[in-house]
Amino acid sequence: MASWPPVSDRALIGKSIKRLDGPAKTQGTAKYAYDVSRPGMLYGRLLGSPHPHARIRSIDISAAQKAPGVRAALALIDPAAGEAAKVRYQGEEVAAVAAVTEEAAEDAVRLIKVDYEVLPHLATIEQSMRPEAPVVFPKGNVTPASERTEGNVDEGLAKAAHIVEGVYSTQVQTHTSLETHGGVCEWTGDKLTAWVSTQAVHSARDGIAKALGVPQADVRVLADYMGGGFGSKLGFDRQVVVCARLAKAAGAAVKLMLSRKEEHLVTGNRPSAFARVKAGTDASGKLVVFDAETWGTGGAGQGAGFSVPYPVYFFPNWRQRHRDVYINAGPQRAFRAPGHPQASFVTETVMDELADRLRIDPLELRMRNLRPPDASGADPANRQWRKYFPMAAEKIGWSKRHPTGDATPGPLKRGLGCAANIWAGAGNPKTLASCEILPDGSVTMRIGTQDIGTGTRTLVAMITAETMGLPLESVQAAIGDTNHPFAPGSGGSVTVGSVSPTVRVAAEGARNALFAKVAPALGVEPTALQAKAGRVSVTAEPAKGMSWRDACKLLGTEPINFQGNWEKGLSDVGTSGVQFADVEVDIETGITRVKKIVCVQDAGMIVDRLTAESQCIGGIIMGLGFALYEHRILDRNTAQMVNPNMEFYLLPGMSDIPEIDVTLVDQPERGVVGLGEPPTISTAAAVANAVTNAIGVRVRSLPVTPQAILSALEQERAGGTL
Amino acid sequence: MPSKKKSEPGFSRRTFLKTVGAGGVAAGVIGPPATAEAQAGALGPGPVPVQLNVNGRVHKLELEPRVTLLDAIRNRLNLTGVKRVCDRGSCGACTMIADGRTIYSCSVLAIDMQGKAIRTVESFTSGTVLHPVQQAFCEKDGLMCGFCTPGFVTSAVALLERNPKPTPEQARKALDGNICRCGTYVRVLEAALAPRAASGARGQREVPEGSAGGATERERAGVGPREQLREAVRRG
Numbered sequence: 001m002a003s004w005p006p007v008s009d010r011a012l013i014g015k016s017i018k019r020l021d022g023p024a025k026t027q028g029t030a031k032y033a034y035d036v037s038r039p040g041m042l043y044g045r046l047l048g049s050p051h052p053h054a055r056i057r058s059i060d061i062s063a064a065q066k067a068p069g070v071r072a073a074l075a076l077i078d079p080a081a082g083e084a085a086k087v088r089y090q091g092e093e094v095a096a097v098a099a100v101t102e103e104a105a106e107d108a109v110r111l112i113k114v115d116y117e118v119l120p121h122l123a124t125i126e127q128s129m130r131p132e133a134p135v136v137f138p139k140g141n142v143t144p145a146s147e148r149t150e151g152n153v154d155e156g157l158a159k160a161a162h163i164v165e166g167v168y169s170t171q172v173q174t175h176t177s178l179e180t181h182g183g184v185c186e187w188t189g190d191k192l193t194a195w196v197s198t199q200a201v202h203s204a205r206d207g208i209a210k211a212l213g214v215p216q217a218d219v220r221v222l223a224d225y226m227g228g229g230f231g232s233k234l235g236f237d238r239q240v241v242v243c244a245r246l247a248k249a250a251g252a253a254v255k256l257m258l259s260r261k262e263e264h265l266v267t268g269n270r271p272s273a274f275a276r277v278k279a280g281t282d283a284s285g286k287l288v289v290f291d292a293e294t295w296g297t298g299g300a301g302q303g304a305g306f307s308v309p310y311p312v313y314f315f316p317n318w319r320q321r322h323r324d325v326y327i328n329a330g331p332q333r334a335f336r337a338p339g340h341p342q343a344s345f346v347t348e349t350v351m352d353e354l355a356d357r358l359r360i361d362p363l364e365l366r367m368r369n370l371r372p373p374d375a376s377g378a379d380p381a382n383r384q385w386r387k388y389f390p391m392a393a394e395k396i397g398w399s400k401r402h403p404t405g406d407a408t409p410g411p412l413k414r415g416l417g418c419a420a421n422i423w424a425g426a427g428n429p430k431t432l433a434s435c436e437i438l439p440d441g442s443v444t445m446r447i448g449t450q451d452i453g454t455g456t457r458t459l460v461a462m463i464t465a466e467t468m469g470l471p472l473e474s475v476q477a478a479i480g481d482t483n484h485p486f487a488p489g490s491g492g493s494v495t496v497g498s499v500s501p502t503v504r505v506a507a508e509g510a511r512n513a514l515f516a517k518v519a520p521a522l523g524v525e526p527t528a529l530q531a532k533a534g535r536v537s538v539t540a541e542p543a544k545g546m547s548w549r550d551a552c553k554l555l556g557t558e559p560i561n562f563q564g565n566w567e568k569g570l571s572d573v574g575t576s577g578v579q580f581a582d583v584e585v586d587i588e589t590g591i592t593r594v595k596k597i598v599c600v601q602d603a604g605m606i607v608d609r610l611t612a613e614s615q616c617i618g619g620i621i622m623g624l625g626f627a628l629y630e631h632r633i634l635d636r637n638t639a640q641m642v643n644p645n646m647e648f649y650l651l652p653g654m655s656d657i658p659e660i661d662v663t664l665v666d667q668p669e670r671g672v673v674g675l676g677e678p679p680t681i682s683t684a685a686a687v688a689n690a691v692t693n694a695i696g697v698r699v700r701s702l703p704v705t706p707q708a709i710l711s712a713l714e715q716e717r718a719g720g721t722l
Numbered sequence: 723m724p725s726k727k728k729s730e731p732g733f734s735r736r737t738f739l740k741t742v743g744a745g746g747v748a749a750g751v752i753g754p755p756a757t758a759e760a761q762a763g764a765l766g767p768g769p770v771p772v773q774l775n776v777n778g779r780v781h782k783l784e785l786e787p788r789v790t791l792l793d794a795i796r797n798r799l800n801l802t803g804v805k806r807v808c809d810r811g812s813c814g815a816c817t818m819i820a821d822g823r824t825i826y827s828c829s830v831l832a833i834d835m836q837g838k839a840i841r842t843v844e845s846f847t848s849g850t851v852l853h854p855v856q857q858a859f860c861e862k863d864g865l866m867c868g869f870c871t872p873g874f875v876t877s878a879v880a881l882l883e884r885n886p887k888p889t890p891e892q893a894r895k896a897l898d899g900n901i902c903r904c905g906t907y908v909r910v911l912e913a914a915l916a917p918r919a920a921s922g923a924r925g926q927r928e929v930p931e932g933s934a935g936g937a938t939e940r941e942r943a944g945v946g947p948r949e950q951l952r953e954a955v956r957r958g
Contacts, residue, residue, distance in 0.1 A: 022860030023852060025868030026875050028803015028843035035802035043797075102793065103786055178807045178815060178869040178903050227805070227869030228903050260808050453867030453904050610863045614909065618866060621905030646808035646901060654898045657907045 002505045002567050004605065005466065007668050011533075012462045012472060014668070016610035020458045020477070021225070021451070030225045033197040034257050036184040042071050042098040044246050044256030045105040046239065047112050048091035048265065052328035052639035053121035053136060056085045056094065056114060063111040064097050069104030072250035073097045073112070076242060083138065086119070088300035089330050090640055091265030093238060098246040098254045121328040123639035125272070125297050128325050137301055137326045148307070149319040156289025156317030160280025164353040168277060168346045170684075170702040172297070172632040173270040173625075174263075175335055176651060179227020181237050181267045182257035185244040192219045192247075196240050197257075199229040199452050200489025204240070205482040211241040223450045223480040230622075231334035232268040233452075234491045264644035268333025269632060271304030272296045273342035279315070279350045285358050287369045290318040290350070296342070297325045298332030306339035310347035312385060312420040312576075313369045328639045329632075334491055336619070337423065337677035341626055341684055345702060348419040348685035352692065356404050362689070363393055363418060381602075381670055382574035385420050388600040388665070389578050392418070395598045395661055396580040405696025411588040413696075414595075417581050417689025419682035421601075424574040425493030425674030429566045431502040432485035435464065435510035437560040441552040443468055444476040445506065449487035449499050451479060454676055455611030456495055460503050462608060467507035469531035470548060485563065493674025497571035500607060500672040506564025513560045518551045572670040575678050577601035579620065581686040582658075585694045587713060590706030592628055592691055594658040597683065603664040604673025616662045616679040623683020625652045631703050765833065772833050776801070777845035787833045791825075792816045794832035795842060803843040803872045807901075814900030817873040817880075818842050824880045824899075843872035846879055854917035855879050864913035866904035874900050878914040887918050 007014065024030040059075040074096045079085050087094065095112045099105035121136065122128040128141040135141060157163070183196035192214065198204040201221045209216040226233070243256035258267065273296040280289045296304035303324045309315050355362035370386055373379050379386055393399075396416060406413035433447040445464040451457040460477035468475065478484060488498050515526040518536050522529070522544060530539040537545025582596040597620050606612050629650035633642040643649045688699050691709070697716045701708060766787035774781045776795060783798055795801050795818075804827060807815035811829035818827045819841040846853035855878045858864070865871040874897060881888055881896040888896065893914045902910065 018860050019863065019865070021868070022863075022865060023856070025865050025871045026843075026852065026856035026859045027847055028801075028872040028875075030868055031802065032805075032869065034805065035796075037800055037802070102797065103788065176903055178805070178813070178867070178901075180807075225868060228867045230903070260810075455866075614863045614866060614906065617908050618905030621907060622903075645810060645812065647810065647812040651901055651903065652905075652907070653901060654894050654907050654911065657911075660908055 002501070002508050002570060004504070004570060004671070010466060011469070012466045014606050014609065014666070017458060017462055017472065017608045019455055019611065020461055020472070032179055032225045032227050033183045033195045033223065034179050034227065036195040036255065038184060038186050038253035041184065041253040041255055042100060042246070042250055043102040043105045044096055044098045044243050044254045045102070045109045046093050046242065046256070046258070046262065047095040047109045047114070048262060049087040049094050049116070050090065051087065051116055051118050052090045052123070053119040054087050054116040055119060056087065057117055058115045059095055060113040061095055063113065064108040067099070067104065067108040067111055069100040070108045071098050071100065071252060072246045073108065074242065074245055074249065088136070089265070089328050091262055091330065093242065093266070096242045096246055096256070098250050121639045123327060123634050123636050125274070125295065125325045125327065127636075128297070128327050136328065141326050143324040145321040145323050147319065147321045151317030153289055153291045153317050153319040157278065157280060157291065159282065160288050161283040162354065162357045163278060163280040164350060164357055165278045166350070166353065166698070166700055167274065168349055168700045169274045170272060170342045170345055170626075171630070172272045173335065173630045174632050174649065175230045175232040175268055175333070176264070176646070176649065177228035177230060177232060180258040180260065180263040181233065181239055182255070183240045183243055184253060184255045185240065185247040186253035187247055190214065190218055192244055193222065194219065194240055194244065195222045196237070197226045197229070197233060198223050198237070199226070199231075199233040199450060199491060201450055201480060201482050202448055202486055203234070203489050204237070207235065208241055208244060212244055219482070221482045226450060226452055229452050230336045231338065231491055234334055234489045260646065261644040264632070264649060265330050265641060267330070268335065269299065269330060270335035270338070271298035271302070271332040273304065273306050273346065275308055275346045277308070277346065277350055279354060281354055281358060285360055285365055285368055287313060287315045288317060290315040292320045292346070294320055294322045295325050297327050297329070299327060299329040300331050301326055302331035304332060306342040308343045308346050310340070310343040312371065312422055313347070313351065313366065314371045329634055336622065337681050340421070340423070340677070340681040341623065344419055344421065344681050345685045345688060348682070348689060349700060352417070352689045353698065361401070363389060363398060366418070366420070381667060382572070383422065383576050384602060384665070385576055385578060388576070389418070389420070391663065392578045392580045392598045392600045395663070396582055396596065398580070401693065404693055406694050411586050413585045413587055413694035415583055415585070415690040415692065415694025417583070417686045417691070417693055418578060419685035419689065420576070420578045421678045421681035422574070422576050423493060423674070423678040423681065425497060425677070426573040427497030427501055427566055427571040428488040428494055429568075431487045431498040431566040432563060433487070433499070433502045433506040434485050434561060434563045435506040437510050437514055437552060437555070439552055439555040439557060439559060441549040442476070443470065443474065444478055445503055446478040446484040447487050447499060447503060448482055448484035449479050449495060450490055452490045454490070454495065454615060455608055456490070456499060458611065459496065459607050460499060463500055463503045464507045467504060467511055467531070468548070469533055469535065471534070493676040493678065495676070496607065496672050496674050498566060501570035502564050502566045504570055505567050506562055509562035509564050510560050513562055514551060514555070517554045518546070521554060569671065571672045572604055575602040575604065575673050575675065577678055577682070579682045579686045581683070581690040583687060583690040583694055585691055585709060587695055587709070590709035592704055592709065594624060594628075594687060596659045596661065597686070598661045599679060600663045600665065601675070601679055602673065603666060603675055604670040605668045606664060606666050607672060609664065612664055612675055613662050615675045616664070617660050619677070619679025620660055620683050621652050621657065623680045624656065624687065626702060627684035627687040628703050628705070770833070773836050774832060774840060775838065776840045777842060783832070785832050787831060789832050790828055791818070791830050791832045791835050791840070792827035795827065801842050801844050804876070805869055805872060807869065812901070813870070814877060815870050815873040817876040817900065819876060819880050822880070822883065824877055843876050846875070853879060855882065855913070858913040858916035859910070862909045862913040862916060864906055864910040866906050870900060870902040874902070874910050881914065882917055888915070890915060
């Protein structure tokens with residue numbers, strides 16, 4: 001069984017280590033799929049439907065084919081294909097061309113003539129749910145309610161001394177990865193090489209092979225670098241398949257990267273969430289009931305599930321009845337902690353409202369109602385809110401929190417809010433890695449994972465170097481290639497828990513094979529050896545040994561190649577954390593400025609402290625976007641996206657960034673734990689609660705725009721509904 | 723920029739052009755002879771000769787006049803450090819330096835940039851030694867997926883060339899035209915300020931606190947472009 005070295009004995013693991021690819025990324029020499037250039041390469045462009053719902057009567061690509069510089073043109077929809085001849089959202093792919101320049105491809109796309117029979121469309125949830133709405137989707141516009149429940153909600157409601165009721169909602173958020181989806185495809189005979197902007201090289205390979213009807217062994221997917229995905233690049237992507245078909249038809253390599261507009265329209269989003277909630281406590285402030293009617297839209301034909309109450313607090317009686325609503329908009333995809341920020345916002349807002357109803361401190365209400373400890377009487381290692389809430393409260397100065405509504409005169413109101421998160425990302429037991437030691441001392445770790453910006457490449461090298469007792473620079477981490485052993489897609493915060501144990505096992509195996517070669521030369525058993533500080537030596541007598549290079553020379557001409565399988569015991573499942581927000585709201589302009597976010601997050605056994613902290617900071621900043629700025633806006637008449645760009649789809653910028661205070665709770669005994677998603681879950685809920693604490697009026701909908709704040713205040717002044 | 727009289731020493735044709743500040747004139751005067759006749763009418767739509775001075779090397783290209791500087795440099799010169807992200811001047815991933823000022827290269831035409839000294843992220847390293855800004859980005863972890871990084875590095879280099887000791891507020895404003903989706907801002911700011919601390923002893927000109935120093939227009943306005951934009955959006 002593999003194990004981690006003792007904490008006191010770690011040269012790299014747990015330290016702050018700079019990314020290995022920092023120099024390549026800062027110099028602009030890192031090659032992303034978007035940057036790949038092949039000899040004779042053509043440029044592909046897609047034609048997307050301008051209509052949100054239409055039947056394709058015909059597609060005429062003949063003029064495009066004859067246009068200057070065009071080498072291939074494809075109709076992507078067969079008008080005779082019945083239901084499959086319909087497009088169900090703006091931007092859905094209809095045709096494609098490849099030409100010698102991007103400009104020529106752009107021109108040629110305009111020459112494609114498509115005869116659309118425009119069909120009635122649904123642009124909003126309300127339109128879709130109307131009884132008289134045209135049925136646009138094969139299974140109906142709204143799914144039947146699915147129910148989850150525990151305890152007895154009716155009894156709970158009868159028993160509750162205090163009840164709050166409200167409708168809470170969150171918006172559709174697009175991933176807005178900076179590198180758009182797409183890739184470069186090049187055929188050599190029957191073999192396809194695809195440079196893809198992906199979070200999952202192996203599943204991209206499988207998807208492309210299936211769609212093209214070619215053997216998986218004939219497709220090689222490469223992703224040396226990729227410019228962000230956040231869940232939207234986990235599946236196989238249609239545009240890469242189109243790119244491969246164009247390349248085949250043209251007999252040349254083709255690059256097809258989506259435009260920014262296409263990226264917003266067709267590559268996924270976080271579905272909207274609506275919840276009509278009735279929740280109550282007993283007279284002493286013990287939660288008794290949570291009853292929710294929920295719905296949301298993941299666009300055309302995709303679900304929009306999220307689970308409330310969010311499982312941080314204990315409601316003995318709860319029920320959720322959920323319906324998915326379909327509209328004519330781009331389908332949802334996994335988005336960093338799918339369902340969690342929505343569920344967290346709904347639940348944490350309700351918690352604050354209950355606290356106000358009880359006239360107690362919302363933190364106090366939370367502490368009284370956390371999920372109970374397990375049978376041993378202790379909170380499990382991955383559910384430590386009882387410890388983290390007071391830590392973060394101390395850091396933000398919670399003791400100075402005023403009751404809801406800042407009574408300070410003047411337009412600037414300050415407020416504090418908090419929220420918690422939970423996430424379960426386990427390692428994938430099927431992960432493989434292969435470690436090679438060459439006779440000249442070179443070490444290469446090959447693993448078919450990918451670095452989506454989290455620092456996976458650095459982590460692979462760190463664990464390998466740690467195991468071999470070598471400096472980081474003297475090992476190679478080879479990733480982002482389907483020719484390397486299988487590793488899962490980078491989603492669900494599983495990467496670190498899959499990759500780290502497997503790399504450790506492979507490195508230990510290779511190192512032990514080297515020990516077996518060296519032991520006779522030193523006259524000891526292989527188990528008596530250690531690899532440390534660039535030497536292989538006898539553990540009990542470190543002076544007795546040789547340099548790493550000399551040890552490897554003993555291999556003669558035969559390198560070591562050891563394949564490692566994932567092992568249990570080196571990683572753990574799940575993490576928990578809390579976030580607190582301090583905000584300032586100008587009640588004249590409605591503008592919210594977040595002053596400070598405090599984050600306390602369980603990080604398990606930290607591999608690279610520097611990148612782990614960056615992950616938390618990044619998650620928080622994405623959470624700020626969800627809280628205050630980001631919103632996919634569809635025109636309610638045309639179902640066209642109004643802001644498919646980066647000008648009016650607002651992301652946080654440098655001036656929006658508050659002070660961010662991250663405390664990583666290092667629990668080395670737990671093994672490694674995924675950290676990609678949890679830090680983005682609770683930011684929006686904490687910010688929204690802080691806004692309410694500042695302005696004294698409940699904010700029940702995201703994003704908390706100036707307009708939302710001003711109208712909430714207006715409603716309150718007018719006698720309101722609250 | 724203070725305009726220099728012709729009699730003053732140091733006058734050059736480039737200074738004249740910069741002072742006039744008209745890209746069209748630049749194209750006409752410095753551009754290859756073929757553009758002279760076209761100057762009377764419209765250029766293109768077919769390819770025309772375009773000469774670009776990129777990272778100290780002059781490149782003679784045949785480009786359609788509609789080709790942006792970004793696309794010319796990425797697709798024709800294969801300098802792919804600068805990225806295409808929003809393609810309409812709102813994210814800064816394509817930031818280059820032209821005659822000392824940062825530009826969004828996705829939003830200028832290559833043909834209009836003739837005669838200007840264009841610098842891309844590829845030009846900052848001397849030999850194998852990283853520029854102090856690049857070094858600081860690596861050390862502070864001012865990057866994650868890295869797709870915005872070249873733009874941020876370029877903006878930070880340009881800032882420090884104009885103002886070697888920016889205050890955090892000046893640095894924030896200078897970098898406000900760049901967008902990062904991974905959320906590296908905190909550490910990007912630290913990285914942009916780190917070379918300032920390191921170079922503090924060099925005795926370069928000081929810029930008083932509160933002044934934007936050799937500021938760009940957006941800095942002089944006192945508000946970052948995104949703030950301005952956001953306010954405009956909010957006001958409807």
